[in-house]
Amino acid sequence: MKNLKRILIFRYALIITAALIAVSLLVIIPIRSYTISREQNNLEEQAQLFARDFQRFFSVEITPDEIDAYLEELAGDLPIRLTVIDTEGSVLGDSNFPAEEMENHAGRPEVAAALEGRVASARRDSRTLGRGFIYAAAPITIDGEVAGVARVALEEADVMPLVFQVWWIILIAFGVLLVVIITVSIWTERTVIAGLNDMREAAAGLAGGDLDRRVAQPDIEEFSELAREFNTMAEQVRSRVEEAAEESGKLETVLDNISAGVMVTDSESRIVMLNAAADGIMNVEGEKAVGRRIIEVFSNRELDLAVSRAAAGESIDEEIELVYPQRMFLLLKSNPVRGTDGQVVATVSAIEDITALKRLNQVRQDFVANVSHELRTPVATIRALTDSLLDGAVDEKERAERFLKDLDREATRLSQLIEDLLTLSRLEAKETGLQLEEFHLAELVQECLQSKRTLAEEYGVRLDVEPSEQELAIRGDRQLLGTALNNLIDNAIKYNRAGGRVTVAMQADKSGGGVTVKVEDDGIGIPREELPRVFERFYRIDKARSRDTGGTGLGLSIVKHIAELHGGAVTVSSVMGEGSEFTIVIPEN
Ligand SMILES: Nc1ncnc2c1ncn2[C@@H]1O[C@H](COP(=O)(O)OP(=O)(O)OP(=O)(O)O)[C@@H](O)[C@H]1O
Ligand SMILES: [Mg+2]
CATH class of the missing domain: 1.10.287.130 (Signal transduction histidine kinase, dimerisation/phosphotransfer (DHp) domain)
Structure with missing residues (x-):
């Protein structure tokens, strides 16, 4: 990806390069052509001087080698090359090269012009050396006749230091400008980026839930506008989010206040929501369950499968036995929820605890x-x-x-x-209506004991009553309490041994205004593990003995019912082989 700094540097560099090329063209080209034309003039003058000097080669007999040597000496340390050419264009001597090795020079424009009697100059790349040279040629005249040509050549590079100097200046300027540009670009980028960064951080903060995040107003006009827009947008986001939260809060309150358990799962059986009732029914912490799969939370294949089927589009109405977190039965009604495209996006399940049922x-x-x-x-x-x-x-x-x-x-x-x-x-039907009356408990106890006398004699058991100090007046259903007492005394006689004894004791209940009645025997006793079950219907410890005594196993459950109808309770304690003690507590009515 591009970055601002690089874009700026690249574009500025492009601009100064273009500018430099333009400057070079405008400055260097004229300087160069001026230098060349000036040098051509100089060379032409030198050529004329040498032409006069070279007349001597045509007045005396002289070998090419001698000419070469003379020219070499004449050129000396000067950066010039001297050549002498005859009227045919053949090189008679040269300061730099052996004359006999050189080609015919008649075709060279400056030589051709000199052969016609004119002084001329030219600039071209030397065929021999491949570098740029300036040439000037002048005719060598003897008695008004052209006898040969004197030519002077100068390597262009030797007269161009000015041009190179200018080149250097331009290059240095370019370098300096480049440094300036980079600095300016970085500086500009910093200013721009600082503004943008602030906004980017604010946007990230907003996205991350920091709804109060705003940006400062920057100095740059365009940014300041952007910042204003951003802050307006942030304000809108905040109010939308708050509205949405309020809405979902309302929904949550509604869901939490309905007594049915509601569970929402996504299309992959992941729990999205459990309302308070569902938490309570299934004994899980809704917050911990959310986001996890049904199978992870309840370890129940049946439940998972049923909800998956709903997610596949079925309507489910099933009883499910849950083992974890506790053993229970649920009635599950699950339905798919479809999105606008008809795809199932979630399932909603109503959950009812039918364990008690x-x-x-x-x-x-x-x-x-x-x-x-x-x-x-x-x-x-x-x-x-x-x-x-x-x-x-x-x-x-x-x-x-x-x-x-x-x-x-x-x-x-x-x-x-x-x-x-x-x-x-x-008794079961009587949940509401007891025939309450005021009576003396002692009288009722006497009546009950009286009615069990014969039975007690039959079993060889003695019946006793522990007198209580005060007269215990009680309010209750006299007939039902009589039945309860009869049942307890009946058991105490039957599950006793010959010579045993049964004692009935009553006292005012210390904690409330009620009474407790205790029926105690020194009979066979009840095994500890059977104690909780003796009040169940039809429950008998020793079936055979019970049958002999005509028992059906309903007696104690009737007692329990009666006590509970009075708002009281019946409890038992017993030691095997030593006897049992049943206590009815009747609170004040
Ligand atoms: N005082 C007791 N001592 C020892 N076992 C007792 C005593 N009372 C009750 N049980 C045991 O509890 C069982 C249930 O008593 P319950 O009175 O409900 O039934 P039942 O006496 O067998 O029959 P029913 O009272 O209906 O004639 C009895 O079968 C007996 O095994
Ligand atoms: Mg009984």
Whole structure:
């Protein structure tokens, strides 16, 4: 690429070269022709002088060698060459060369003129030496007749020192001018470049995001205008950028305030944006995820593939199981976004967390399966017993009685199961309406213990109540709290050993205005690892023992429901082989 400094130097150099050529032509050529014509005159005069002297060669007998020697001596240290020529043009003698070796000179214009009796001169390049010479010739006359020609020659270079001097002066002037030009060019370039550099830096700053960057007003008029234009432009850029930022800020606020997760990816599955809901749902830091590929952020092929398919133009509506950063189920709806040319430029995905929904569904399915299973066993037994009775056992009094007892047990068990299921479903439906009333907790406890007396005797377990100092009045659903207590006491009796004991203790809750009721036993205990699961529906630790005692595994989940409906909770602690302790906390209602 060209640069300003070089352009300036080159152009100025071109100008002075042209100027110098013109000066040379105007000065050197006239000086040269003046010098030559002056020298020609001089030489003509010398030629005439020599012509007179050379008459002697024609009056005496003399050999060419003697003439040569004479001429050489005559020329001496002078820069001239002397030649003597006869009327035929043959060289009789020469100061510089042996005469016999020289060609005929009759054709030389100055010689020809002298042979006709005139004095003449000429300038030409010597055929013998190839350099420029000035020649002058004069006739040698004897008794008015031309007897020969005397010629004087002078090398042009010997009379041109003036021209060379002028040449030198011009060359030196050229050199000086060149230095001046380079200096001026660099100086000019600096001034111009300084102005331009400021603007270039400002433009780079602006492009790099420094929106407050402006340029100073330079002294040069043209630049000052440019600077003004630049500053106006910078101002416009700033306001546009601010507008755009404001717009995108609005969009971001909107996106962050919608509850659905929104993810935007580019056509190569790189995350462009995750709104706050999406960050929350998928538990990633949006800022860290942006710019990275889906596969890098979630390590999930399924999700990556679904979004890639959307990027290929499909509309996606899929459930996806995510394992990382946490196990969850997503409902993904992805759609391609097309540019004006119809090409997919991005995908927009709506993301919904359906983990809870899925879990609930699973719970429901398990529940139905469990219920069916629990119902099937007693029903099958009942059918078998009735079949046996119908097949004739009814006629055998003893067998019939045994079968009928079994029938009664199974029917009771069935009705108990149905009762529990009904209670549970009523509790689930009751989220809003409890039948709250004020009552004395101690009375309710007494009633419950009373109703379990027979069962306790049957299992050989003693029932106790720890009296509390103050009368505990409580507000709650008396019937439901009775059910809960009955269930806890029932378990404490059943999962006990002969000679064991059950203690019910109550006290006012220290932290709030509520109460805590504790049902404690010294029975078989619950393994530590089973503790968190005992409140699940249908969960029984020892299935066989539970069946013997007629348990369905619903009791504790009913207790938990009741406590939670009252805004309270039920907790358990237990040591294997030593006993268990269930505590219900009911806050003030
Ligand atoms: N006090 C306790 N001591 C030892 N194990 C207990 C005690 N209470 C409950 N369990 C265990 O927890 C399981 C669940 O109790 P839950 O009351 O929910 O069901 P269940 O007693 O088997 O049947 P249901 O109460 O519906 O008749 C029981 O099967 C039993 O294994
Ligand atoms: Mg129970």
